Amino acid sequence: MARKPARMYRDIRGRVTTRKEYVGGVPNPRITQFDLGNLNAEFPVEISLVAKEKCNILHRALEAARIAANRHIMKTAGKSNYHMKIRIYPHVVVRENKQATGAGADRVSQGMRKAYGKAVGTAARIREGQKLISIWTFPENIENAKSALKRASAKLPTPCRIEVIET
Secondary structure (H helix, E strand, C coil), rough: CCCCCCHHCCCCCCCCCCCCCCCCCCCCCCCCEEECCCCCCCCCCCEEEEEEECCCHHHHHHHHHHHHHHHHHHHHHHHCEEEEECCCCCCCCEEEECCCCCCCCHCCCCCCCCCCCCCEEEEEEEECCEEEEEECCCCHHHHHHHHHHHHCCCCCCCEEEEEEECC
């Protein structure tokens, strides 16, 4: 079966399923690293990507955003001049009622009979105004961090804004 477009799972509908022990066959999330860069240093500036709308973000989109942001900030600021943290985790189990397509599919497919669906992945449920990704860095790297988060926001299904907090 082909992978369905992410827009099918973006909107928040119905109750959420999070208990993986009761839903068999949930695949592991694609994203595995949540803290990147220099984890020991103290940085004076925090730049965060903040969601403007509530939505579900699939684990594949989260991993794509992490890779895009980390690659850009590492190339421009250097490995030891930032700390990036993914602040959300994909807990929500995404289900899909798979349908057979093609010749003779009308005899194979059962349509909506018992259409609970099988687990196909996980997603993170996002509230409006929630921080998604944060980068801590030095003041000279603020523009680099902003462009890294802008690249990451292109991979996410919700409009985002960038906040800069200096401590």
